[in-house]
Amino acid sequence: MNFNYYIPTKILFGKGQLANLHNQNLPGKKALIVISSGKSTKSNGYLARVEEQLDLAGASYAVFDKILPNPIKKHVMEGAAFAKKEGCDFVLGLGGGSSIDAAKGIAVMVTNEGDYWDYVSGGSGKGKPVPNSPLPIVAVTTTAGTGTEADPWTVTTKEDTNEKIGFGYEKTFPVLSIVDPDLMLTVPAQLTAYQGFDALFHSTEGYITKTANAISDIFALKAIELIGKSLTAAVKDGANEQARADVALANTLSGMVESTSSCSSEHSLEHALSAFHHDLPHGAGLIMISKAYYTFFVKAGACNERMIDMAKALGKSNAATAMDFVEALAELQTACGVDNLKMSDYGINSDDLRKYAKNARETMGGLFEIDPAPISEDDCVEIYQKSYK
Numbered sequence: 001m002n003f004n005y006y007i008p009t010k011i012l013f014g015k016g017q018l019a020n021l022h023n024q025n026l027p028g029k030k031a032l033i034v035i036s037s038g039k040s041t042k043s044n045g046y047l048a049r050v051e052e053q054l055d056l057a058g059a060s061y062a063v064f065d066k067i068l069p070n071p072i073k074k075h076v077m078e079g080a081a082f083a084k085k086e087g088c089d090f091v092l093g094l095g096g097g098s099s100i101d102a103a104k105g106i107a108v109m110v111t112n113e114g115d116y117w118d119y120v121s122g123g124s125g126k127g128k129p130v131p132n133s134p135l136p137i138v139a140v141t142t143t144a145g146t147g148t149e150a151d152p153w154t155v156t157t158k159e160d161t162n163e164k165i166g167f168g169y170e171k172t173f174p175v176l177s178i179v180d181p182d183l184m185l186t187v188p189a190q191l192t193a194y195q196g197f198d199a200l201f202h203s204t205e206g207y208i209t210k211t212a213n214a215i216s217d218i219f220a221l222k223a224i225e226l227i228g229k230s231l232t233a234a235v236k237d238g239a240n241e242q243a244r245a246d247v248a249l250a251n252t253l254s255g256m257v258e259s260t261s262s263c264s265s266e267h268s269l270e271h272a273l274s275a276f277h278h279d280l281p282h283g284a285g286l287i288m289i290s291k292a293y294y295t296f297f298v299k300a301g302a303c304n305e306r307m308i309d310m311a312k313a314l315g316k317s318n319a320a321t322a323m324d325f326v327e328a329l330a331e332l333q334t335a336c337g338v339d340n341l342k343m344s345d346y347g348i349n350s351d352d353l354r355k356y357a358k359n360a361r362e363t364m365g366g367l368f369e370i371d372p373a374p375i376s377e378d379d380c381v382e383i384y385q386k387s388y389k
Helices: 017-023 046-057 073-086 097-110 189-208 214-236 241-260 265-276 282-300 304-313 323-335 350-363 365-370 377-387
Strands: 010-013 030-036 060-067 090-095 137-141 154-158 163-167 176-179
Touching: 010 017, 010 241, 017 046, 017 176, 030 046, 030 073, 030 097, 046 060, 046 090, 060 073, 060 097, 073 097, 073 154, 090 097, 097 137, 097 154, 154 265, 163 265, 163 350, 176 241, 189 214, 189 241, 189 265, 189 282, 189 304, 214 241, 214 304, 214 323, 265 282, 265 350, 265 365, 265 377, 282 304, 282 323, 282 377, 304 323, 350 365, 350 377
Parallel strands: 010 176, 030 060, 030 090, 090 137, 137 176
Antiparallel strands: 154 163
16 A cells, blocks of 8 residues: 655635635735636625735735636736736635636746746646745635645646646645635536536546555545535536535545546546637536546456446446446436537537547646556547547
8 A cells, every 4th residue: 555645735615714814824915816817706706805805814916817717828927927026925816727727837937937838747848847936825716626726736728839738746736725615606507517527537537547545535436426416406506505515525625636646548638629629618528528438448447346436426326337437427417417518519620539639648648657548549539539529
């Protein structure tokens, strides 16, 4: 039995926890608040509430509001330059995974020279060590999808080369995260589903990869169980506080899975799609390829017992075969109304599937190395083909 465990983030979880931000020992005197380019963070009052908390704590702030649903390198660099100009000494990511991910990348580039891609491994990234510690990061999550509040990872697209690659190390863990399910009550049903499945796949992938261990297994199975129990209810009734809390907890646990295990190549395959098609929500892309992806491992016979474990956790108590997990997954997608998503609706052409397969292996090829069974480029193309609508 072998594992490494390191999750240094202080997490305040539960209804109303945002109101406790001002009581915390903040890591600086002036925050760069990183939010999306959309309207919801402001219109729902979340930005004003965070600003009020910082006022109460005696901290000043500046707001950077350019982050896209799939964050791009340009905005990481612009955010870092803005933070330097404003004299910010910590970064607060407010919003979904994209805003918090971008906050992590910005925190690195405020204190380090050169280009963000100098430090990214994979693709055209130079994979250099990061010389200086990043600014401290605070995360206030308003969605339940990526678990980024409990892990060091950030995903960014280099827009000129269509490379969407993850990055992170011990110093990009948030020092403080607030997970307040009240902030998730306004997330629309479709996005609730997309985000919930993203959280689910962080845990299912982390459970079947070669990096799975005794600690990550505990987090993964509990996250899968909570999503199986409550995601449908959260999608159908966004005001259901218990369902929102269950899915929020599942999301945070899935971040802990990412901190102690890893994603598998399912994420590489999706990143290749949304790297070229920026309007494709990450969770939607994962849903599209998921049934074919997990069926590949069923046919390979690579992780039968673990697939049965996951099927039972999703609620299929009588599961006896690996395919029962794929069936439970399909049932959940139908219940959440996301069973008929089409790649073609996002401009993905069936003639380009090999291009995406090559991109997945060239940019995030490391994840293929920890899959429970080998997946070749041709296998990737076949998974895309079986998923294509």
